Amino acid sequence: MHHFDYRDNRLHAEDVDIAALANKIGTPFYIYSEATFRRHVKVFSNAFSGTDALVAYSVKANSNLAVLRILASEGTGADVVSAGELARALHAGIPADKIVFSGVGKTTEEMEAALNAGIYQFNVESAPELEALDKVAGELKKHAPVAIRVNPDVAAGGHDKISTGRKEDKFGVAWGSARALYARARELENIEVKGVDLHIGSQIADLAPFEAAFKKAAGLIADLREDGCRIERLDLGGGLGIPYGAGEIPPHPDDYAQLIKRVTAPLDVQLIFEPGRMIAGNAGLLVTKLVYVKEGEARKFMIVDAGMNDLIRPALYDAHHDIIPVTRDLDAKNDRYDVVGPVCESSDFIAKARTLPDMKPGEFMAIMSAGAYGASQSSQYNSRPLIPEILVNGDEYAIIRRRPTFDEMTALERYPEWMG
Numbered sequence: 308m309h310h311f312d313y314r315d316n317r318l319h320a321e322d323v324d325i326a327a328l329a330n331k332i333g334t335p336f337y338i339y340s341e342a343t344f345r346r347h348v349k350v351f352s353n354a355f356s357g358t359d360a361l362v363a364y365s366v367k368a369n370s371n372l373a374v375l376r377i378l379a380s381e382g383t384g385a386d387v388v389s390a391g392e393l394a395r396a397l398h399a400g401i402p403a404d405k406i407v408f409s410g411v412g413k414t415t416e417e418m419e420a421a422l423n424a425g426i427y428q429f430n431v432e433s434a435p436e437l438e439a440l441d442k443v444a445g446e447l448k449k450h451a452p453v454a455i456r457v458n459p460d461v462a463a464g465g466h467d468k469i470s471t472g473r474k475e476d477k478f479g480v481a482w483g484s485a486r487a488l489y490a491r492a493r494e495l496e497n498i499e500v501k502g503v504d505l506h507i508g509s510q511i512a513d514l515a516p517f518e519a520a521f522k523k524a525a526g527l528i529a530d531l532r533e534d535g536c537r538i539e540r541l542d543l544g545g546g547l548g549i550p551y552g553a554g555e556i557p558p559h560p561d562d563y564a565q566l567i568k569r570v571t572a573p574l575d576v577q578l579i580f581e582p583g584r585m586i587a588g589n590a591g592l593l594v595t596k597l598v599y600v601k602e603g604e605a606r607k608f609m610i611v612d613a614g615m616n617d618l619i620r621p622a623l624y625d626a627h628h629d630i631i632p633v634t635r636d637l638d639a640k641n642d643r644y645d646v647v648g649p650v651c652e653s654s655d656f657i658a659k660a661r662t663l664p665d666m667k668p669g670e671f672m673a674i675m676s677a678g679a680y681g682a683s684q685s686s687q688y689n690s691r692p693l694i695p696e697i698l699v700n701g702d703e704y705a706i707i708r709r710r711p712t713f714d715e716m717t718a719l720e721r722y723p724e725w726m727g
């Protein structure tokens with residue numbers, strides 16, 4: 308559930324009238340609801356109340372500092388995948404001892420930063436990474452707390468490009484070599500083995516793949532303990548899907564929690580979760596303006612002022628986002644449109660062959676469920692400046708990232724001296 312609703316046919320973010328805001332600050336922009344972030348965190352955390360669980364929000368979903376600060380104030384930790392995300396999480400007030408570091412390509416510099424910060428856990432994804440981490444920790448005279456991310460070879464996720472737990476995927480340590488790598492980890496002086504980690508994909512719409520993977524992980528923990536390994540933690544990653552459109556009913560966090568409690572209860576481990584989309588996805592939307600309506604020979608196009616550089620999910624994953632008018636006319640006729648952006652690529656679309664109410668240029672529309680992997684995956688392609696992010700809290704709003712000026716957009720660029 309989120310806090311974006313019509314009042315008198317005008318879409319509101321909590322108590323803020325979106326059309327009035329759009330007229331004031333200009334489009335396109337992302338708008339987030341603080342109450343929705345808080346609600347989602349509570350729903351997720353409450354599902355696991357009574358269990359020893361750390362919710363480490365996956366920063367990549369939406370990494371705005373103000374968003375991270377909301378989550379910090381709810382007591383969540385963070386799942387980071389780069390030194391940049393680590394710095395953001397710390398800056399926003401997420402304590403280091405609630406931060407886990409995932410990713411297949413951690414550099415020695417990133418390991419140093421994370422060890423110096425004193426993070427809770429490194430999710431190690433390969434044998435060479437384990438050796439490198441041992442070396443870096445040794446040089447810093449520290450011990451690195453480690454879970455090894457295993458690849459359970461389970462297919463899951465809303466799209467081929469966001470499935471991560473099959474043996475063809477680059478993620479995690481091959482199932483067959485996991486025990487040997489744990490044995491190696493125990494030999495390394497600067498590594499402290501803490502747990503097992505997995506993450507099988509994103510936008511997962513049913514519980515079956517979770518169950519298959521988590522049962523395998525439980526079996527591995529039993530094997531590792533037989534080998535004499537102390538396993539105190541099980542990091543189950545993220546991946547719980549959200550509804551993007553009518554008719555999509557992903558598992559409720561309570562059902563997900565029940566399954567997990569059933570599978571993990573005998574293990575006596577701390578559970579770690581890395582939800583991203585479930586927290587941020589429906590807490591934000593992208594507001595854009597209709598610029599032109601164009602009748603092509605085969606299609607009708609609504610050309611809007613947000614492009615694939617602002618929201619790349621449709622282009623990259625054929626993702627569906629509901630589109631609704633910001634000011635609703637209940638008598639409007641419907642037609643079928645491709646909603647496209649201004650970027651010079653045929654893949655620059657928001658929706659294809661979508662039935663939408665007729666609208667006039669200058670009117671605003673909201674692209675729903677854009678709070679996760681929206682702003683965080685945006686770019687300045689076509690030299691389109693990053694768009695503002697707005698946070699709403701009741702009837703207040705704040706610009707939590709402003710639109711850069713041309714000078715700021717090009718601030719890192721230089722003409723070489725030989726050009727005079």
Ligand code: LLP
Nearest residue numbers: 365409506509510545546581582583584680
């Ligand atoms: N943990 C790890 C190790 C991950 O790689 C991810 C997401 C998460 C947690 C969070 O997953 P979530 O709960 O958000 O599903 N850009 C794509 C999604 C890529 C997900 C990458 N990893 C999209 O827009 O659909």
